[in-house]
Amino acid sequence: MKRILVTGAVGQIGSELTLALRGIYGNGNVVAGINRTQPEGALKETGPFETVDCTDIRQVAAVVAKHKVDTIIHLAAILSAVAEAKPNLAWEVNINGLYNVLEVAREHGCAVFTPSSIGAFGPTTPLDDTPQDTIQRPNTMYGVTKVSGELLCDYYHKRFGVDTRGVRYPGIISNVTLPGGGTTDYAVEIFYEAIKHAKYTCYIKAGTFLDMMYMPDAIKAAIDLMEADAGRLKHRNAFNVTAMSFDPEIIAGEIKKRIPRFTWDYQVDPVRQAIAETWPNNMDDSAAREEWGWKPAYRLPEMTKDMIEKLSVKLKK
Numbered sequence: 179m180k181r182i183l184v185t186g187a188v189g190q191i192g193s194e195l196t197l198a199l200r201g202i203y204g205n206g207n208v209v210a211g212i213n214r215t216q217p218e219g220a221l222k223e224t225g226p227f228e229t230v231d232c233t234d235i236r237q238v239a240a241v242v243a244k245h246k247v248d249t250i251i252h253l254a255a256i257l258s259a260v261a262e263a264k265p266n267l268a269w270e271v272n273i274n275g276l277y278n279v280l281e282v283a284r285e286h287g288c289a290v291f292t293p294s295s296i297g298a299f300g301p302t303t304p305l306d307d308t309p310q311d312t313i314q315r316p317n318t319m320y321g322v323t324k325v326s327g328e329l330l331c332d333y334y335h336k337r338f339g340v341d342t343r344g345v346r347y348p349g350i351i352s353n354v355t356l357p358g359g360g361t362t363d364y365a366v367e368i369f370y371e372a373i374k375h376a377k378y379t380c381y382i383k384a385g386t387f388l389d390m391m392y393m394p395d396a397i398k399a400a401i402d403l404m405e406a407d408a409g410r411l412k413h414r415n416a417f418n419v420t421a422m423s424f425d426p427e428i429i430a431g432e433i434k435k436r437i438p439r440f441t442w443d444y445q446v447d448p449v450r451q452a453i454a455e456t457w458p459n460n461m462d463d464s465a466a467r468e469e470w471g472w473k474p475a476y477r478l479p480e481m482t483k484d485m486i487e488k489l490s491v492k493l494k495k
C-alpha cells in the first residue's frame with residue numbers, strides 16, 4: 179500500500195483506520211472518502227478528503243485517478259439493523275457499490291480490502307467454533323449482501339487478478355466513534371450508559387453470545403492482512419477473525435467490577451434479537467492465524483479497563 183482511498187471514512191471503523199493508515203503511510207497518501215457526513219477534527223486536518231459515493235462509479239474512478247490510488251479500503255456499507263429496515267438501500271450500497279469499487283480496481287490496478295461480517299452466517303451455520311469454510315445461508319438482507327460480497331471479491335481475484343482481501347469482522351467496540359445501526363451496537367452503548375447514568379437497558383437477551391473485537395485489533399487486522407505475503411493466503415477474502423465472545427450479562431458484570439453502582443435490565447428488540455440468534459456464538463479464526471499471523475491484543479478485561487478509562491475522560495466523568 180502506497181496511496182490509499184478509504185471509503186466510508188467517517189464511519190465507526192473508517193474514522194480510526196484512516197488516521198492509523200496516515201500514521202503509517204503518510205498523511206498525504208491516505209484519502210478519506212466521505213459521502214454525506216463531513217469529516218471533523220484530525221480526520222479533516224491531517225490529510226485529503228474527497229466526496230466518494232460508491233454507488234457512482236464515475237465518482238469513484240475520478241478520485242482514484244486524481245490521487246493515483248493503488249489500494250482501496252472499502253468500508254462504505256449499510257449495517258444490519260438499518261439494512262432490514264431499508265433492504266433496497268442495503269443492496270444498492272453493499273452490492274452495487276462494491277461492484278463499482280471492484281470495477282474501478284480492475285481498471286486501475288488497485289488492491290481492495292472490504293470487510294465481511296459474522297452476519298454472513300445464518301441459522302443453519304454451526305454456532306460454536308464456526309469454521310472458516312462452512313454453510314452460509316443468512317436470512318437477513320445484510321447477511322445476503324455480505325455473502326454476495328465475499329463471492330464477488332473471490333470472483334474478481336480469480337477472473338481478473340484483482341488483489342482482493344477481507345475479514346469477517348465480529349461486533350466492533352470503540353471509544354471514539356459510535357456505531358451506526360448494527361446488531362452488536364449494545365456492546366458500545368453499554369459503556370456510555372454505565373459511565374453517564376450507571377444504568378443500561380439492553381435490547382439483546384441475556385445468554386445471547388456474540389463474537390466481539392476492540393477497535394485497535396480491528397484496525398490491526400485490516401493492516402496486517404493487506405501487508406501479508408500474498409503467497410501465504412489460501413482464502414484471501416472473508417477470514418474469520420475474533421478476539422472475545424460474551425453475552426450481555428458477562429460484559430455488564432465486567433463493567434460492574436469497575437463501576438460498582440452500575441445496574442442493567444432488558445427490553446428486547448425482536449428484530450435485532452432475531453438477527454443475533456442467527457450469528458455465531460464464537461468463530462474459529464485459525465485460518466487467519468495460520469495464513470497471516472492474526473493475533474488479537476485485547477481480551478474482555480483489558481478492553482473494559484481501556485474503554486472506561488478513555489470514555490471517562492471523554493465524557494468528563
